[in-house]
Amino acid sequence: MPYKQPISALIVIYTPQLEVLLLERADYPDAWQSVTGSRDGEESLRETAIREVGEETGIAATRYALTDWQQQNVYDIYAKWVHRYPPGTTHNTEHVFGLEVPERLLVTLSPREHLSYQWLPWEAAAAKVFSPSNRAAILELPKRVIHV
Template sequence: MQPAPSFKIPESVLVVIHTPDLRVLLIERADHPGYWQSVTGSRDHVDEPLAETARREVLEETGFDIAAAGGELRDWQLANVYEIYPHWRHRYAPGVTRNTEHVFGLQLPGVLAPTLSPREHLAWVWLPWHEAADRCFSPSNAEAVLQLPRFSAASSTTP
C-alpha cells in the first residue's frame, strides 16, 4: 500500500528580516532565478504555532538561530490571503488555490551573512527597505517590506 501524498498546508509565514537601520535581507529562489523574497514557508502541521513556523523557516533558509543571533521576532498581526501561483499548486491538495500568509518581522542587531541551502536559494543581499520592496517578486512581500518603517517605529516605542 502506498502512503498518502503529503501536501503543503495553505497557511504560511513571511518573515521580513531587517536591521535597526532598516536594511532588509532578500534571498533569490533556486527554482526561479531572479525571484527575490524574504523568508517564507508553510506550517509543518496544522497545530504548529505560527511563531514556531517562523523560527523554523528562518533557521532552515538562512541558518540564523534567532536567539543566538540576538534577534527579536515580532508578529505584525497582518495576514494576506492570495491566489497560489498555478505553477506551485501541485504542492497543495487538489482544489486548494488560496494561501493565508502571516507576516512577521525579525530584527537582527546588524547585517549577518546567511548560510543558504543551495537547493532552495542561490544568493542573498541586504538592501535599504525601499530598494528591497522594489526587488521582491511577490506583491504581498513587497507590501510587507513597505510596512517595515511603521512596524519598526512601533517596536521601538513598545516597552
C-alpha cells in the first residue's frame, strides 16, 4: 500500500441548526471525529474533501454547500498512524472545510473505516471529538455560519 500524503482535508458536516455529524473510527473505537482524509495524487483539496465525504458517509458533497474555510492546521501525526506516511514524516497539514446539509442525512459508513455515526449539537460534538484541531473547527462553526 502506498504511503499517505501528509496533506489532508477535515470536513465538518453540519445542518442549519448546527447539528454536526461525527464518525467513530474503526481502528480507534470510542474515538469520534468529523470526516477527514489524505489527498490522493495531485487532486485539489476540494476534490479531496468531496471524495472523502463520499467514501466515508455516502453523501454527495457536490449537492450541498461545501466551503473552504481557508484554515490550515499543522500537527504531529499520532504515533499509532505514523507508519502510514513516508519515513521521517512527523507532521500533517490539515485543510478545513465545512459542508452544510439541509437536515440530518442517513449515512452509509465504510465498515473498514468507521463503526457508527451520530448527529450532535455543535457544543456536544466539540466535546466528543478526540482531535484538538477538529474540536477547534467545530467550535468555530457558529461564527462561520450566517443564515439570512
